[in-house]
Amino acid sequence: xxxxxxxxRYRGLRDLDLDSWDDEAAAKLRFSLxxxxxxxxxxxxxxxxxxxxxxxxxxxxxxLRRTFGVIWFVRDLCGIICLFVTWMLILYAxxxxxxxxxxxxxxxxxxxxxGTVYHxxxxxAVVSHFKxxxxxxxxxxxxxxxxxxxxxxxxYSSYLSTMPVRCTKCLSIxxxxxxxxxxxxxxxxxxxxxxxxxxxxxxxxxxxxFILFAFxxxxxxxxxxxxxxxxxxxxxxxxxxxxxxxxxxxQLGNFSPLACSAFALGLICESLMFGIFTLVxxxxxxxxxxxxxxxxxxxxxxxxxxxxxxxxxxFMKAFGSRFSWKWFSPFSPPPPLAPVVPGLPNNFDSTxxxxxxxxxxxxxxxTGFQTDLNQVLYVV
Numbered sequence: 001x002x003x004x005x006x007x008x009r010y011r012g013l014r015d016l017d018l019d020s021w022d023d024e025a026a027a028k029l030r031f032s033l034x035x036x037x038x039x040x041x042x043x044x045x046x047x048x049x050x051x052x053x054x055x056x057x058x059x060x061x062x063x064l065r066r067t068f069g070v071i072w073f074v075r076d077l078c079g080i081i082c083l084f085v086t087w088m089l090i091l092y093a094x095x096x097x098x099x100x101x102x103x104x105x106x107x108x109x110x111x112x113x114x115g116t117v118y119h120x121x122x123x124x125a126v127v128s129h130f131k132x133x134x135x136x137x138x139x140x141x142x143x144x145x146x147x148x149x150x151x152x153x154x155x156y157s158s159y160l161s162t163m164p165v166r167c168t169k170c171l172s173i174x175x176x177x178x179x180x181x182x183x184x185x186x187x188x189x190x191x192x193x194x195x196x197x198x199x200x201x202x203x204x205x206x207x208x209x210f211i212l213f214a215f216x217x218x219x220x221x222x223x224x225x226x227x228x229x230x231x232x233x234x235x236x237x238x239x240x241x242x243x244x245x246x247x248x249x250x251q252l253g254n255f256s257p258l259a260c261s262a263f264a265l266g267l268i269c270e271s272l273m274f275g276i277f278t279l280v281x282x283x284x285x286x287x288x289x290x291x292x293x294x295x296x297x298x299x300x301x302x303x304x305x306x307x308x309x310x311x312x313x314x315f316m317k318a319f320g321s322r323f324s325w326k327w328f329s330p331f332s333p334p335p336p337l338a339p340v341v342p343g344l345p346n347n348f349d350s351t352x353x354x355x356x357x358x359x360x361x362x363x364x365x366x367t368g369f370q371t372d373l374n375q376v377l378y379v380v
Contacts, residue, residue: 023146026171030143035170036075037139037184037201043069071134072200076183079199083133086197089270090126093224096267100260101231110230118223125216128330129198132210137203138189138337140172149173153341164341175340179296189337192288192295202285208319208327208334211285214278215328221275228264228271235260289318 145166190204320335
């Protein structure tokens with residue numbers, strides 16, 4: 001099979017010359033740089049006081065992904081502020097719906113039906129949002145592309161349609177359609193864009209969660225608008241006589257008619273703005289999946305160098321199965337990530353690759369490389 005070695009196709013972002021794959025620089029970057037996008041042990045401060053089991057510190061971070069208390073998190077101030085604003089807006093909507101709309105509406109049927117539907121959408125939106133910003137979008141380990149790995153891949157270049165190359169910014173193997181995010185400081189597979197509202201990149205690993213977040217926020221917004229309009233219409237038609245607060249509600253919902261109107265109008269404005277915004281985002285993501293083209297690829301007008309598939313196959317790859325209820329569930333995970341270096345023979349399993357890494361550990365600098373070779377080639 002012909003190997004494409006044309007460096008012009010990569011627009012200067014990739015390094016094809018193995019002689020410039022500086023092992024010392026890769027090791028230094030890998031052991032000294034703490035990228036903003038990485039795994040985070042959010043229970044580290046309370047593990048010892050609470051008697052929780054401590055994590056085993058290791059260069060290889062892959063086992064930590066399955067350890068309780070460790071999540072993917074991007075340490076970006078702007079993104080963290082946007083996360084906080086997102087949750088505050090959701091809490092404001094919950095306050096208005098629970099204490100203003102449902103607390104003042106006289107119809108029990110309306111309260112039960114509309115309240116159940118709204119909170120169902122809210123639950124799925126919150127879970128989708130949490131999954132979107134705590135899921136690895138498809139990052140590649142930094143500083144793992146050294147000469148030993150490059151020479152190993154060159155030996156089996158006949159199996160590869162495109163020769164793997166190295167990102168000159170994070171010194172990692174950069175597969176086809178991957179882009180380097182300056183905020184996460186990582187290469188992300190099939191990166192669409194970096195979204196501050198989820199404080200994360202939208203890539204191959206979390207695109208499903210991002211779409212579900214936008215979808216359920218959109219449904220929340222328009223259902224909130226419908227509930228607010230119904231509430232205002234009922235109250236105005238009765239001169240606010242039937243919209244007095246229920247005795248079962250606390251003083252949090254005991255507001256004047258003017259205050260209730262202000263809260264409802266504020267929620268309508270918020271819901272209208274974010275409902276339209278998330279609707280556009282959801283449609284754009286679905287179109288990107290259907291056309292098999294990420295936002296960055298569309299923006300840069302990159303020439304298609306991969307085999308495009310049908311829209312049905314693209315959606316199955318993004319959502320993990322044939323069309324079913326699992327597409328709409330944030331509790332159903334997306335499919336496993338494809339190998340970083342596809343096309344290698346099937347008999348090159350983890351045992352063979354780890355054996356090769358042990359043989360080249362002395363030439364690869366720090367011993368951490370021997371656990372990273374499997375991670376670089378077959379991250380799932």
